[in-house]
Amino acid sequence: MTPPIPLIDVRAAQESLHHEISEAVERVLRSGRFVQGAEVARFEERFASYCEAKFAIAVDSGTAALHLALLACCLRAGDEVLTSPFTFVATGTAILHAAMRPAFSDILPDTLTLDPDRIEAALTSRTRAVVPVHLFGRIAEMERIRAIAERRGLFVIEDACQAHGARRGARTAGAWGHATVFSFYPSKNLSAIGDGGIVVTDDEKTAAEVRLRRDHGRTSKYEHGVLGWNYRMDEVQAAALSVKLDHLDRWNRQRQDLAGRYHERLSNLPLQLPPPSSDAVWHLYVVRTPRRDALRAHLDRRGIETGIHYPCPLHRMPVFSDLGYEEGRFPEAERAAREVLSLPLYPQLGAGGVDRIASEVRAFFA
Ligand SMILES: Cc1ncc(COP(=O)(O)O)c(C=O)c1O
Structure with missing residues (x-):
């Protein structure tokens, strides 16, 4: 197991x-x-x-x-x-x-x-x-x-x-x-x-x-x-x-390496990857697909937890309803909210963790 x-x-x-x-x-x-x-x-x-x-x-x-x-x-x-x-x-x-x-x-x-x-x-x-x-x-x-x-x-x-x-x-x-x-x-x-x-x-x-x-x-x-x-x-x-x-820069470099590895392992799939960046500190590794919920369920069944950051853009939250922004006002934010999926990312995940997750993502699209 x-x-x-x-x-x-x-x-x-x-x-x-x-x-x-x-x-x-x-x-x-x-x-x-x-x-x-x-x-x-x-x-x-x-x-x-x-x-x-x-x-x-x-x-x-x-x-x-x-x-x-x-x-x-x-x-x-x-x-x-x-x-x-x-x-x-x-x-x-x-x-x-x-x-x-x-x-x-x-x-x-x-x-x-x-x-x-x-x-x-x-x-x-x-x-x-x-x-x-x-x-x-x-x-x-x-x-x-x-x-x-x-x-x-x-x-x-x-x-x-x-x-x-x-x-x-x-x-x-x-x-x-x-x-x-x-x-x-x-x-x-x-x-x-x-x-x-x-x-x-x-x-x-x-x-x-x-x-x-x-x-x-x-x-x-x-x-x-x-x-x-x-x-x-x-x-x-x-x-x-x-x-x-004292450890932040080292952790950020490890995150950077893991993001690079995700990028290699997930290329050529019908999945939008975050643009590579050697300057970013990769707090989250967020991919996009219109099939987000099915991919998430697939990973969940295989013991891989994912996240959605964020499922609702601010202008559609009740707490901001007084501002009067209607649905459709910010199409990119709304589309992102429907498509984003955060894959596990933390220094201790290791290359093996990324490889296992990437191979499950590939299996989903196969
Ligand atoms: C982009 C962004 N802004 C503001 C905050 C608020 O920070 P805190 O949760 O420490 O109040 C967070 C934290 O989650 C955040 O991610």
Whole structure:
């Protein structure tokens, strides 16, 4: 009996560093400081340097990071923020949390990131920011998106929640926008042992504003000048993240090798493969076929777990229904939602895992 293959194996990643992470957790327990202390400060410094940015401000989720990054850009309630309709729900709900109005614009059919050719038509006089999503570990078309933003006076906030360490040419994720947000949810390429997130920026004022608002807007223990939240990061998460950061580039290279192997093994099938990229960090390996559900059932019967990221584009979710986008408005996002299938991908999957999955996919199409 061949063992089942999970879509993501969080436990396997954890096990390889069990000793180091346990030591880090132990250190926190002994310190008696559990929230936003020296471990958080150390991780912030290291992550800023990893992203080649001046400041990094840790929070307790990617959603909180985006919420605060939007507020820190001094956008006002009711301002419009343009983003992709094909992303995790939190990209859009963070805009709602900030009392702003999400606006969507369609995606490119191959990379599934914002289509720069469609952005300008989606801007209105109220649009103040663009949030490109570096989906599945691939940086969006940032040269063109930045050029549009500069011309139209918009802030750019990168949603790099799936793209820790991704590059586009000489620049890393976090080096394109006014601010960039990352998530450390356990399935991410760089993950906490719980929830976590971070805002990265070169702008001192933005950094100060995020710092203020993540901790109740406090200027001293009981002085609160602005509305803030409790979005602080735990020390345990920062300590674990510091351990894992040392391994991120190696894991990303392993993901890259596995994606390359999928590409070889799955070529010449009636299956759309993600475009090759040596710069992406391959958070997910997402293929496309109109026969998605049948392929998924076939793999499931053979013990191979797959995922659908994402089955419903944001503009068709009830939570965004007030925005009034009708079905058919973003055909590429809607088609992607019907066709995408995420195959297992994580460093510990190994070449043998990819080979087994690829041969089952080939058997389906044979
Ligand atoms: C693209 C994207 N944006 C935002 C988020 C939100 O991050 P978190 O789950 O840490 O709040 C995620 C995480 O799943 C994500 O994938």
